[in-house]
Amino acid sequence: MKNRYLVLCTISCAIVILDQISKFLIVTNLQLGEHIVVIQNFFHITRNHNTGAAFGILRNAPDILRLTLLLSLPIIAVVIILNILKTVSDKWRVTALALIMGGAVGNFIDRLRLQHVVDFLDFFYQQWHYPAFNIADSSICVGFGMWLIYLIRQTKK
Numbered sequence: 001m002k003n004r005y006l007v008l009c010t011i012s013c014a015i016v017i018l019d020q021i022s023k024f025l026i027v028t029n030l031q032l033g034e035h036i037v038v039i040q041n042f043f044h045i046t047r048n049h050n051t052g053a054a055f056g057i058l059r060n061a062p063d064i065l066r067l068t069l070l071l072s073l074p075i076i077a078v079v080i081i082l083n084i085l086k087t088v089s090d091k092w093r094v095t096a097l098a099l100i101m102g103g104a105v106g107n108f109i110d111r112l113r114l115q116h117v118v119d120f121l122d123f124f125y126q127q128w129h130y131p132a133f134n135i136a137d138s139s140i141c142v143g144f145g146m147w148l149i150y151l152i153r154q155t156k157k
Helices: 004-029 063-085 091-114 135-156
Strands: 035-039 043-050 117-125
Touching: 004 043, 004 063, 004 091, 004 117, 004 135, 063 091, 091 117, 091 135, 117 135
Parallel strands: none
Antiparallel strands: 035 043, 043 117
16 A cells, blocks of 8 residues: 555544544533433443543552553554554555554543543443543554454464
């Protein structure tokens, strides 16, 4: 794929823009903990602040450890993605890398600006409650899922 850097940049930038706009709308329209019912007893839009990593991991870690890891890992991820991209030529894997990179950058911006990540997609059912997440988190998960599908297909060949 000749334009893999253009594709990576376009998709990553689109994810960052969508992520940041959605978080801006949440922060300007909802108080912390306030929610909007989308589907009763299943899905709310709820403003949450996550000072930890995905799913609140490291939330209670000492500040210096948490900040060092959470600010350095996205930078390391981008460097790794750009290095992997040198050897990747198919659209599927370029898209997967772009989704991961866009999500990492989106959450990195929150950490730099706010010292937390704004999460708002809140799913639950009865006693089960999935940790709130955002567009950047979704993008990272879809990108990793695509990469895993690629790896599984490769092992079957």
